[in-house]
Amino acid sequence: MSLASVYLNRDYITQSAPAEPNAKASPNYLNHAYGWQSWLLTIDHKRIGLLYMLSVTGFFLIGMAAAGMVRYDLLKPSGMLEADIYNRMFSAHGIVMTFFFLIPAIPGIFGNFFIPLMVGARDLAFPKLNLASWYIYMIGGAFGIWAILNGGIDTGWTLYPPYSSKSAATNVAPVAVSIFITGFSSILTGLNIVVTVHRMRAPGMTWMRLPLFVWAIYATSLIQLLSTPVLAVTVVFLGVERLTGVGIFDPALQGDPVLFQHMFWFYSHPAVYIMILPAMGVINEVLTCFSRKNIFGYSAVVFSTLGIAFAGFIVWGHHMFLAGEGYYPALIFSFLSFFVAVPSAVKVFNWTATLYKGSITFSAPMIYAVGFIILFMIGGLTGLFLSNLGSDIHLHDTYFVVAHFHYVMVGGMVLGYFAGLHYWWPKITGRMYNEWWAKFSAITIMVGFSFTFLPQFYLGYLGMPRRYASYAPEFQDLNVLSSAGSTVLAVGYIMPLFYLIHSLFFGKIATSNPWGATGLEWQTPSPPSPHNFDKTPIVTCGPYEYSLTPEEAKAMAQAGGKH
Amino acid sequence: MIFAQIPLPTPRASSQGAEIDDIILATTLVTGLAFVLVTAVLITFCFLYRRRSEDERTPRILGSTVIEIIWTTIPFLIFIAFFVWGIKIFQVHLTPPDDAMEINVVGKQWMWKVQHPEGEREINSLHIPVNRAIKINLTSEDVIHDFGIPAFRNKIDAVPGRTMSTWYYPTEVGVYHIFCDQYCGQGHSAMVGKVYVMEQKDYEEWSKAHAEGSLALEGRKLFLKLQCISCHSNNSGARAPVLEEIYKKRVPLQGGGEVIADDSYIRESILYPLKKVHEGWQPIMPSFLGQVSEDDLVKVIAYIKSLRRGDIPVRTEQFYPPIGAPTQRTEVQSPKTNTENSAPKESVPKNTPKESAPKGGK
Structure with missing residues (x-):
């Protein structure tokens, strides 16, 4: 038997998944029940994951449309749209993308779907709560979209008072309510995952044998649990001030506007890590699989994940260096912001080292993963300009900031999301997508993305401020370049919609483990059966033993080898 | 450096x-x-360690x-x-x-x-x-x-x-x-x-012309108060010449000839506007004879003399409110009595607070 086939059928983790190709014979989670009730009232984590996938995709398209309007407006210095419309568009883009796409996407879809499979459990700890989270998310989301379409909001996603509490004549209160509602979904999902990881790991699945994706989602869930309540309090305060005139943030009412910024960023900075950590988790899974290597420095990656989650809570003040937070706070927050950059750097080094002496193939997920590392590195390194008290004076609130966080959010989180989507698509749907189109769209996204956001770094250095509906004529060339890039990016985003849907009907049937991966989720049929595992798996080794054959792994486990 | x-x-x-x-x-x-x-390094690894055969084994490296x-x-x-x-x-x-x-x-x-x-x-x-x-x-x-x-x-x-x-x-x-x-x-x-x-010296000169109590700044207030700005504005639809940098320049006159815009010509134009009309403009300016005191006249002339390119305010701009004062309402101190008596008949509609702020966006 060739080694390749051994890889494709590795079964060294004791459990009895049905052997290929009799997946058809036993029902899977998609075909064991039919009808809308079986979906809308389901408590199966896999089906809820798919519900998230549908709704997240919808919100993503709405956010994308708003971004398209923003880039359209900036084609000429005087702006193509009314300033009022432009302000509503960038606000809608920020709010929809942040609260309804970036935060719930990976934990909601892949977290739901794969955490139980990866830890060897039948479901999440609280399946009904899980469904409730989705409904809360949908209610909050629908309310937000209604507020945005019905007059809109023009405060930006940051909702800074006193503009938002006094001045803005738009739907600030409804959007605040929608953010408040959606926050509960985030908290409950986090709670569910934390309990699942603590209580429902299969025998032998020790903490240091957890797949790094599980670690990442676990750390994310902790942040969600601890920080989202602060956001809830903040938007309640904002709503109270706006509706009743009780002074909290407005200095005309004896309030303090900088207090809002402290509270808002106390959530919203950790929220950046809610967005990026899950994507980093996906990258660990994809890189090890397509290079057939153990992750380099498993514990270093785990501790950097926890380190980022922790340090993410103590850097919020770097958004307010120039907002009057004071000299010493600025000093401390600047230092801590440099500090939080270290674990991110460590992760990049570990990923790179993982490839050393690997056996690397470039399937679509791997192309996304390598793209992620490169673009995320640009996002992370440009953050150093902004954590620095000196250079931040000039770059703060300019397009440099816009480019920086899009490199982290899009170059990081969105590419990580697409890497995960392509990696797990065969498992989720039981079908293979067209590899050529997947690679083509990956390249298109990266090229379009770079043309959109690289010029913005330079625009920021030249001094173009954020959130300008019209701008000085000397900035036009770079803006046109950026807008042109964004159309390429949009094409790249739309392509997966077509070839992935196409694959549902015409794609090749996927085997249970098409990539030859080691994770427990690949030991189930594709798509998995409704109850995940026929027999509770027993885990005997770490998650990434790609360099061992099943026999060697077994022998090592019996000898009590490392992990 | x-x-x-x-x-x-x-x-x-x-x-x-x-x-x-x-x-x-x-x-x-x-x-x-x-x-x-x-x-x-990343790309080198990707290239060096690309999979050459499906049977490839990889070393088990756990970290360091x-x-x-x-x-x-x-x-x-x-x-x-x-x-x-x-x-x-x-x-x-x-x-x-x-x-x-x-x-x-x-x-x-x-x-x-x-x-x-x-x-x-x-x-x-x-x-x-x-x-x-x-x-x-x-x-x-x-x-x-x-x-x-x-x-x-x-x-x-x-x-x-x-x-x-x-x-x-x-x-x-x-x-x-x-x-x-x-x-x-x-x-x-x-x-x-x-x-x-x-x-430094340009700044001092600018400062003198704009300092509180200076003739030019007082003249500027009068220029706004007497509604000169209604026609002598920088707006595209202005009905009278823009006065920026007009001092000591040659002014072509209707019916031929020209005149140097010195103190006396400016003075004459305010009191007897129809005497020497600037070429290309309608003779529509009302006379301010008897409506401006000599003292005020000096101030207005000083202001016109001080005007540099871009100095003429937009038509809708009114008095500066005192810095830090609550705005909006106090923004328009329309000098009622004066306006009614002395403003040209075809004076533009009264400025509203809304107009007095520069329009947002475009």
């Missing part, structure tokens, strides 16, 4: 600007080098504590260096020298109101002398704004209820952008202005 020799893509006109450009360039070089190195410590420590030390450098610049940004000239700036939706130490006031422009420390005391009347001057590599938030301060030491004469860098509503992108860095 390490990188002082490198040509700049964008103007830089303050002493702190050089420091900030240095740190930006240094960070770019260091992070750029790190990026290139890691990317090169030594390597982890090295690549945790080195970035950390580099970061500390940049952090310390940054503090130095930030400290300078926040501590103006004692002898700095203080200028008060108030942000409001959507304009910058500037008040100089001698009482000169301006809107959306800031005239300052070169080679002299300028301290800005900044606040806001309504929402949070941010007073940013990219050419000075400087910005600071204007927070209502607080006085923020920063300072510059302008080094290059010129005209540069002022941007509002903190989103403040509909007119955010229109909340822009110009900073004019002038030679």
Whole structure:
């Protein structure tokens, strides 16, 4: 038997998944029940994951449309749209993308779907709560979209008072309510995952044998649990001030506007890590699989994940260096912001080292993963300009900031999301997508993305401020370049919609483990059966033993080898 | 000043600007080098270790504590260096020298109101002398704004209820952008202005013409009060010549001939406007004979003499409210009695508060 086939059928983790190709014979989670009730009232984590996938995709398209309007407006210095419309568009883009796409996407879809499979459990700890989270998310989301379409909001996603509490004549209160509602979904999902990881790991699945994706989602869930309540309090305060005139943030009412910024960023900075950590988790899974290597420095990656989650809570003040937070706070927050950059750097080094002496193939997920590392590195390194008290004076609130966080959010989180989507698509749907189109769209996204956001770094250095509906004529060339890039990016985003849907009907049937991966989720049929595992798996080794054959792994486990 | 020799893509006109450009360039070089190195290694690995056969085995490498410590420590030390450098610049940004000239700036939706130490006031422009420390005391009347001057590599938030301060030491004469860098509503992108860095003597001259109590500034008030601005405006639909830089220039007259626009011609034109009409304009100006005292006439003439390119206010601009006063309502102090008696018949519709703010966006 060739080694390749051994890889494709590795079964060294004791459990009895049905052997290929009799997946058809036993029902899977998609075909064991039919009808809308079986979906809308389901408590199966896999089906809820798919519900998230549908709704997240919808919100993503709405956010994308708003971004398209923003880039359209900036084609000429005087702006193509009314300033009022432009302000509503960038606000809608920020709010929809942040609260309804970036935060719930990976934990909601892949977290739901794969955490139980990866830890060897039948479901999440609280399946009904899980469904409730989705409904809360949908209610909050629908309310937000209604507020945005019905007059809109023009405060930006940051909702800074006193503009938002006094001045803005738009739907600030409804959007605040929608953010408040959606926050509960985030908290409950986090709670569910934390309990699942603590209580429902299969025998032998020790903490240091957890797949790094599980670690990442676990750390994310902790942040969600601890920080989202602060956001809830903040938007309640904002709503109270706006509706009743009780002074909290407005200095005309004896309030303090900088207090809002402290509270808002106390959530919203950790929220950046809610967005990026899950994507980093996906990258660990994809890189090890397509290079057939153990992750380099498993514990270093785990501790950097926890380190980022922790340090993410103590850097919020770097958004307010120039907002009057004071000299010493600025000093401390600047230092801590440099500090939080270290674990991110460590992760990049570990990923790179993982490839050393690997056996690397470039399937679509791997192309996304390598793209992620490169673009995320640009996002992370440009953050150093902004954590620095000196250079931040000039770059703060300019397009440099816009480019920086899009490199982290899009170059990081969105590419990580697409890497995960392509990696797990065969498992989720039981079908293979067209590899050529997947690679083509990956390249298109990266090229379009770079043309959109690289010029913005330079625009920021030249001094173009954020959130300008019209701008000085000397900035036009770079803006046109950026807008042109964004159309390429949009094409790249739309392509997966077509070839992935196409694959549902015409794609090749996927085997249970098409990539030859080691994770427990690949030991189930594709798509998995409704109850995940026929027999509770027993885990005997770490998650990434790609360099061992099943026999060697077994022998090592019996000898009590490392992990 | 390490990188002082490198040509700049964008103007830089303050002493702190050089420091900030240095740190930006240094960070770019260091992070750029790190990026290139890691990317090169990544791509080399991708190429070197591409899968050549399905039977390939890989070595079981679990990591190395030594390597982890090295690549945790080195970035950390580099970061500390940049952090310390940054503090130095930030400290300078926040501590103006004692002898700095203080200028008060108030942000409001959507304009910058500037008040100089001698009482000169301006809107959306800031005239300052070169080679002299300028301290800005900044606040806001309504929402949070941010007073940013990219050419000075400087910005600071204007927070209502607080006085923020920063300072510059302008080094290059010129005209540069002022941007509002903190989103403040509909007119955010229109909340822009110009900073004019002038030679000391030009600044003094400008200052004299704009100081509180100066003839020219008093004349400016009269120019607005008497509704001269209704027709002598910079608007495209103006019904009378723009008076900027007209003093001592040759004025072509209707029916041929020309005249030098000196004190006496300006005076004559105010009192007997139809005597010598500027070529190309309708003879529609009413006479102000008996409506302006001699004292006031001197002031108006002084104002017209002081007008430089771009000095004529837009038609809708009214009196400056006192800095820090609640606005909107007090903005329009329409001088009722005067207007009714002396304003030209075809005077434009009364200015409303809404009009008096620059339109947002476009």
